[in-house]
Amino acid sequence: MTNKEYADFLLPGVEHDYQYYLDKYKPRDLDKDAIVTRAAPSPTGKLHMGSLMQSLISSLYAKQTKGVMFLRIEDTDHKREIENGPESIVEDFKNLEIDFDEGYSFGGEYGPYLQSERKDIYQAFAKKLIENDLAYPCFCSAEELDEIRKLQEAKKARIGYYGKYAKCRYIPREEVVKRVNAGEKYIIRLKSPGSFYNKCCLHDLIRGDIEMPENDMDIVVIKADGLPTYHFAHAVDDSLMFTTHIIRGDEWVASYPIHDQLFKVLEFPLPNYAHISPMNVKDGDSIRKLSKRKDPWAAMSYYDEAGIPKDAIKLYLATLINSNFEEWYNQNSDKSIYDFTFSFDKMSVTGPIFDVEKLDNISKTYFSRLSAETIYNHLVEYTSKYDDEFNKLVVNNKEKMINILNIERGGEKPRKDIASYSDVKKYFWYMFDELFDKNTDSYEEFNPIGKEILLEYVNNVYDINDSEEEWFNKVKEFAEKYGYTSNRKEYKANPDNFKGTTADFCKVIRIIITKKNMSPNLYEIIKILGVETLKKRIELFYK
RNA sequence: GGCCCGUUGGUGAAACGGUUUAACACACUGCCCUUUCACGGCAGCAUUUACGGGUUCAAAUCCCGUGCGGGUCACCA
Numbered sequence: 001m002t003n004k005e006y007a008d009f010l011l012p013g014v015e016h017d018y019q020y021y022l023d024k025y026k027p028r029d030l031d032k033d034a035i036v037t038r039a040a041p042s043p044t045g046k047l048h049m050g051s052l053m054q055s056l057i058s059s060l061y062a063k064q065t066k067g068v069m070f071l072r073i074e075d076t077d078h079k080r081e082i083e084n085g086p087e088s089i090v091e092d093f094k095n096l097e098i099d100f101d102e103g104y105s106f107g108g109e110y111g112p113y114l115q116s117e118r119k120d121i122y123q124a125f126a127k128k129l130i131e132n133d134l135a136y137p138c139f140c141s142a143e144e145l146d147e148i149r150k151l152q153e154a155k156k157a158r159i160g161y162y163g164k165y166a167k168c169r170y171i172p173r174e175e176v177v178k179r180v181n182a183g184e185k186y187i188i189r190l191k192s193p194g195s196f197y198n199k200c201c202l203h204d205l206i207r208g209d210i211e212m213p214e215n216d217m218d219i220v221v222i223k224a225d226g227l228p229t230y231h232f233a234h235a236v237d238d239s240l241m242f243t244t245h246i247i248r249g250d251e252w253v254a255s256y257p258i259h260d261q262l263f264k265v266l267e268f269p270l271p272n273y274a275h276i277s278p279m280n281v282k283d284g285d286s287i288r289k290l291s292k293r294k295d296p297w298a299a300m301s302y303y304d305e306a307g308i309p310k311d312a313i314k315l316y317l318a319t320l321i322n323s324n325f326e327e328w329y330n331q332n333s334d335k336s337i338y339d340f341t342f343s344f345d346k347m348s349v350t351g352p353i354f355d356v357e358k359l360d361n362i363s364k365t366y367f368s369r370l371s372a373e374t375i376y377n378h379l380v381e382y383t384s385k386y387d388d389e390f391n392k393l394v395v396n397n398k399e400k401m402i403n404i405l406n407i408e409r410g411g412e413k414p415r416k417d418i419a420s421y422s423d424v425k426k427y428f429w430y431m432f433d434e435l436f437d438k439n440t441d442s443y444e445e446f447n448p449i450g451k452e453i454l455l456e457y458v459n460n461v462y463d464i465n466d467s468e469e470e471w472f473n474k475v476k477e478f479a480e481k482y483g484y485t486s487n488r489k490e491y492k493a494n495p496d497n498f499k500g501t502t503a504d505f506c507k508v509i510r511i512i513i514t515k516k517n518m519s520p521n522l523y524e525i526i527k528i529l530g531v532e533t534l535k536k537r538i539e540l541f542y543k
Numbered sequence: 544g545g546c547c548c549g550u551u552g553g554u555g556a557a558a559c560g561g562u563u564u565a566a567c568a569c570a571c572u573g574c575c576c577u578u579u580c581a582c583g584g585c586a587g588c589a590u591u592u593a594c595g596g597g598u599u600c601a602a603a604u605c606c607c608g609u610g611c612g613g614g615u616c617a618c619c620a
Contacts, residue, residue, distance in 0.1 A: 042620050077619055142618085158545060159616060187618055196546095212547065223618040230620050254547060254615035275548095277613090282554085287612070319568080323556050326568060348556080351613080355554050358569050368582085413582050472578065479578095488577085506578040518580035 006173065007127035009180070010137055010188065011222070018124040025110055025240045034067035036244045038103070039093070042074040043085020047092035048298045049279055049290060049354070050249070053317055055098045057276065058247045060321070062101070063338050067244070071103030072113045072237060076227040086114065096300065096310055110241040115233055122228040125236050125266060126188050126221050134193065134265050135221055137176055137186040138168040162192065166218040188222035194261055202256045205245070205274040205344035215257035231258050239268035250275040250351075274344055277351035279320075290354055297356065307382045307421030312363035319362070322346040333369055360419050368414040372405035375418075379405075382421035390425050393432050403528050404431050407520040415520060430514040431528065436537070443541065444517045447500065449508050451542040453482055458534055468523045479505035513537045 001009070008014075028036060037058040041051060062069035071093070073086045082088070090105045102108025112118055129135035138161075140148075145161070152159045169191060171179075180186065194200075194214035202210045221232045228236070238246060252259075253275050263270050279290045281298075290298045297303075303313060318337045319326040325340055332339070367375065376398065383391035394401050405424070408415035417427055429435040461478050462471075476486040483499030485491050491501050510522055513534060519525060526534060 040620090044620080074620065080619065138618090145617090153544090156544075189618095202547095207548075210547065213545095217616090220618050225618080227618095229618070233620095249614095250548080251614060251620090256547095277549090280613090289613080320555070323567085326555090330568085350549055352555060355569075358555065361569055408582080416582060417580085475578070486578095501578090503578055510579060516580085520579095520581080522578055 001173070001177075003131040003133070007130040009177065010130055010186075011123045011127050014123045014127060015120050016124055018128045021121055021124060021240060025242070028068065028242045030068070031066055033065050034244070035061045035065040036068045036070075036242055037062050037247055038070045038072050038238075038241070038243055039098070039100075040072045040074050040248075041089055042077065042080070043089055044077075044080045044082060045292070047089065047096065047300050048292050049300070050298075051092075052096055052098075052300060052313070053279060053320075054247065054249065054276065055093065055096075056314060056317055057274075057321055057342075058245075059098055059100075060318075060337065060342050061245065061247070064341055068101045069099070070108060070110070070113065070241065071100045071106060072241070073104045073115065074230065074233065075114060075116045076223075076230070076233060078116075078225070092300065095304065115237070116227065118233075118237070119226055121240070122232060122236055123222065123226065126228075126232070129190065129221065129265065130188070132265075134191050135188050136169055136171075136191050136218075137180070138166075138189045138218075138220075139171075139179060139184050139186045140168055158196070160217045161189065161219070162196075162217045169218060185224060187220055187224050189218040190221050190262070190265070192216050192218050192261065193265065194257070200257045200260050202253065202260070202273060204253070205272055206347045207253075207275060207349050210253065210256075212254075212257050215261045217258070219258055231255065231262060234259060235262035235266055235268060238271055239263070239266070243271055245272045245274060247274045247276065250277050274347070276347070277349065280351045280353045282353055287353060289351070295354075297354070305386060305422075307386070307423070308359070308363055308419070309366060309378070309421075312366040312419075313359065315366060316359045316362045318342075319358075320348075320352045323348075363419040364416040367418045368409075368416045372402045372409055375405050375421075375424075376402050379421050379424055383425075386422070387425065390435075393434060397432070400431070400528060403524075404428050407524040407528075417520070427520075430516070430519075431525070433533065433536075439515065441515050443515050444511050446507050446511050446517070447504065449482070449505070451538060454509070454512070454538050455535070458531060458538065462526070462531065462534075464527060464531060471523050475506065476502050512541045 028034075030036070039051070039055040039058060041047070059069045061067070071090070073089065075081055075085065086104060093100070100106045102110070102113075104111075104113035106113075126135060140161075148161065148165050148167075149159055151157075152165065157165075166189070168186075168189070192215055194216045196213045196216045198214040199211050200214040202212065204210060219231060220229050222228055234246075237243075256273070260270065280287050281290045281295055283294070292298050303310070314337055315329065318329070318340070322340075322342045324346060325337070325342070328340055329335070329337075376394075379394055379401070380391065383394055418424060425435075429439065457478055461474050463474075466474065479502050480486060482505075484502055484505040485498045485500075486502045488501060491498050506522055507517065509526075510519055511517060513525065513529065
């Protein structure tokens with residue numbers, strides 16, 4: 001039996017040999033510096049902050065080098081897969097506005113992009129290994145493996161399937177044939193040519209050079225279901241798909257020696273690696289990895305519900321990716337994150353702590369730079385999904401809503417208060433009678449003024465056509481008549497001589513019409529609300 | 544336990560042996576502006592880079608050790 005026949009015997013029914021695939025996938029025709037990268041999620045759940053971070057970084061580098069970013073679904077573990085896994089991932093990426101140039105559901109020359117559909121490809125390369133005596137079948141059961149582990153623990157030896165512990169490595173070919181023919185189940189393991197006492201070096205783009213012992217573990221290459229392990233799939237896929245940069249979580253650093261060896265043994269050139277640190281979160285006094293279970297804000301759905309724009313999140317992540325991004329962006333606020341040149345060596349080796357307050361600030365700044373029309377459009381979209389009642393008001397009062405959003409917007413110093421689409425209702429509910437009338441909040445405190453005085457102001461003094469300056473002058477004059485001085489310094493010197501300042505007078509009006517001490521420009525609010533509403537709310541307050 | 548990584552203020556961080564009395568941004572505090580709250584402006588906020596040694600004329604930066612934090616050791620990715 002030749003080696004080739006032996007390989008066919010162990011992995012029968014494989015349509016093509018590896019040379020076929022080597023010929024089939026041609027190198028990409030791209031600029032020399034173009035980065036080809038990918039998102040390679042396993043369909044085991046929803047996308048979260050960590051996935052966004054990884055895919056954003058990948059897409060940033062692909063875009064800025066005119067490279068390619070593709071999507072590959074790593075569905076080699078059917079046990080953990082959720083229903084509609086791949087579709088749900090595509091959907092999530094769409095919502096996050098991460099664009100792919102090719103990949104699962106996007107098409108491309110290097111597919112299939114669903115690993116379960118590449119079984120033949122992996123097996124073809126596994127056969128190559130067998131032919132070269134670099135892989136062998138293993139008949140060990142879970143129990144046997146467990147025994148080996150226990151033995152190693154007792155002897156304080158390194159744990160794993162290697163060296164003399166790799167007992168199936170030494171089974172003669174004749175016996176293998178006999179056992180296979182007898183129907184025994186087996187998997188394919190790498191016959192590791194490495195030694196624990198040799199060094200292997202990872203040249204990481206972010207972390208620099210890391211020296212580790214060479215791999216000497218006979219790791220599994222093809223599992224019992226015929227599908228590859230992550231390690232083997234990584235080597236085969238990223239070679240055949242011509243990925244230039246592997247950008248992935250740092251939990252993979254430790255298995256780099258395996259990957260290094262696999263690429264060599266398969267005679268593939270090594271790609272570049274960039275291992276990114278996971279995002280952390282402060283939990284009391286300790287710091288831990290962001291957790292899908294414990295941290296509601298780890299899930300992207302949290303931001304969708306809260307109405308925090310994806311672009312604001314990306315802006316925040318960009319500041320974590322390259323800290324000099326923020327300064328650049330503050331000077332180039334009209335540009336997008338894709339206009340900034342990110343670099344690997346400015347990326348931090350330590351995992352950042354997710355800072356909700358910083359996100360909040362960035363989101364506020366982001367909103368302050370949007371036009372009222374843009375916010376309006378997104379608001380309609382947001383409320384249609386999460387707030388029917390408000391959605392009706394927003395849709396039926398388009399002009400009014402835009403006017404409201406326009407208060408203190410534009411110009412050099414736009415107002416910064418809205419940080420999410422849900423904030424709009426929180427800050428402006430009182431602009432709608434429908435919401436005001438059923439609101440049960442109590443009025444914030446202030447020193448009262450008689451109803452007659454207020455009505456006198458509304459009926460005799462206020463004119464909706466006044467400019468802001470005219471309006472304010474009239475307010476000052478009127479308030480002065482009732483003991484509210486417009487001279488702040490005078491008031492400070494002798495507070496007892498006055499009932500208050502113009503500010504105190506305005507406060508009364510503000511609270512009566514909004515219930516709150518905090519609101520945007522009063523003049524604009526009254527103007528949008530109109531005299532009738534003003535009167536109605538005064539009546540309501542004194543009722 | 545083995546292997547690997549990290550450790551600069553409340554947070555993200557800059558600094559790549561001397562231009563550092565450790566940038567910048569967020570948060571916080573105070574003042575100013577002001578029709579409120581914000582925004583904005585100004586100022587303050589690490590006597591010092593986890594700790595201990597060493598190398599050097601010179602260390603946050605290089606080396607060693609300790610502590611602490613993290614990752615990884617699956618037929619999971």
